[in-house]
Amino acid sequence: MTVTSAEFAADAGLRYVSDADPGIRRVRRGRGFSYHRPDGELITDERLIDKLKAVAIPPAWTDVWICPDLRGHILATGRDDRDRKQYIYHPMWREVRDADKFDSLLDFGRALPRLRQRVEADLSGEALRFDMVVSLVVRLLDETLARIGNGEYARDNETYGLTTLRPDHVAIDGRLTVFEFVAKGGAELRIPVVDRDLAEAVAACQELRGQHLFTYLDADDRPASVTSTDVNDYLGNITGADVTAKDFRTWGATVTAAHALAEASADGDPGDDDAVILAAIDVAADCLSNTREVSRSSYIHPAVPEAYRLRRILPIWKRVRTTRWMARPEWLTLRLLQQDARQDR
Structure with a gap:
């Protein structure tokens, strides 16, 4: 069962909110700031002002929105000095989301051989049709570990993931495909992929010159962009599990x-x-182009370092082998997650 963001917020004792709703505004006054209610009224209550200051919004942020209810899952948004939209989330929201991040990983690992087999079949299907192009995106997610992309980030921050890439974000030379773009957080990425079939598939998409690189032809032969929703639906339909990009x-x-x-x-x-x-953790962070702390808290399943401390990795490593659809380290990981799940029962 898919849990909605609103349900996650409720579980944490929070309200799911949007900065499109009326909010408190921060206005610069001399060396400090004043705070104004949604109707423009100046806030003079010192206790409330102290609470607003405790949100710790960076002074350089502009166009600041603050949730009037400090139990909102988003406490504040604003624009940084590079005009990128930034968010400050309630600590309880981060806690409940972090706890959920790894729940689907065992299902994902179990489904991966079947998913890869289906992707290979769809990639060899009719050129530039939906199944072929969405499977191409999935193959690149698997190959590169790039983010899927978010239309709001692309529009507001000019940061990109696979589904929001433009045709000019890629260069192709024979078997080599190179993606160059600014990713979430402002990281400038250069991702090379060496595979002739993938290069030819990406080149075919590029030649359509759609708004986005990964464009397909619909039933009426009109170009349409693959979206993150398309990718997640494809993953769910194949795996039968609550997995995402x-x-x-x-x-x-x-x-x-x-x-x-x-x-x-x-x-x-x-x-x-x-x-x-x-x-x-540092090796993994390098693969993600991310920091050590983010990689540890958000991307590496805690069962893995725990298994190392308990000396459980080597016996499994000695038993597992690479197969057609999963590499040896992946089988190791799957076995560790299965072991962890049995212990949690």
Whole structure:
């Protein structure tokens, strides 16, 4: 069952809100700020002002919106000094979302061989039709661990993911496809993919010159863009599970960390557990072009470092092997997640 964002907020004792709703505005006054209710009235209540200041909105932000109810799941939004829209979420919202991030990963790992088999079949289907192009996006999610893309981020911040890329974000030379774009957080990414079939498929999409790179021809031969919803629906229909495009990044980071810890385990006694785990997290963070802290809290399943501390990785690593649809480190990861799920029963 899919849990809605509003239900997540309710579970955390919060209200699900939008900055399109009326909110408190912050206005610069000399070296400080004044705060105004949605109707424009100046806020003079010192206790309320202290609470608003405690949200810790960066002074450089402009166009600041603050939720009038400080139990809103979003506390504030604004524009940073590069005119990118930024959000401050309630700590309880982050806590409940973080707890949910890994719930679907075991289902994802179990479904991955079937998903990859279907993607390969759809990629060889009729050129530039929906199934072919959406499977191309899924294959690239799997191959590159790039984000899926968000239309609001592309519009407001000029940051991109796969479904929001433009035709000029890619260059193709024979077997080599290179994606270059600014990703979420302002990271400038250059992602090379060496695969002739993928290069030809991407080139065919590029030649349509649609608004977005991943464009297909609908039943009336009109160009249409693949959206993140299209991709998530495709994933759900094939896997029969509540998985999304983000699970590729979570899976990839968890597998990368598990592989690094398996190699450390195979080397004998590598020393301090914390240092070895941090090194594995750093390898995963590099794959995601993300920070150590974000990778650890949001992308690497906690069962993996815990299994390393309990010396459970090496025995499984010695037993698993690469198969057609899953690599050896992926089988290791799947076995670790299965082990963790059994212990939670």
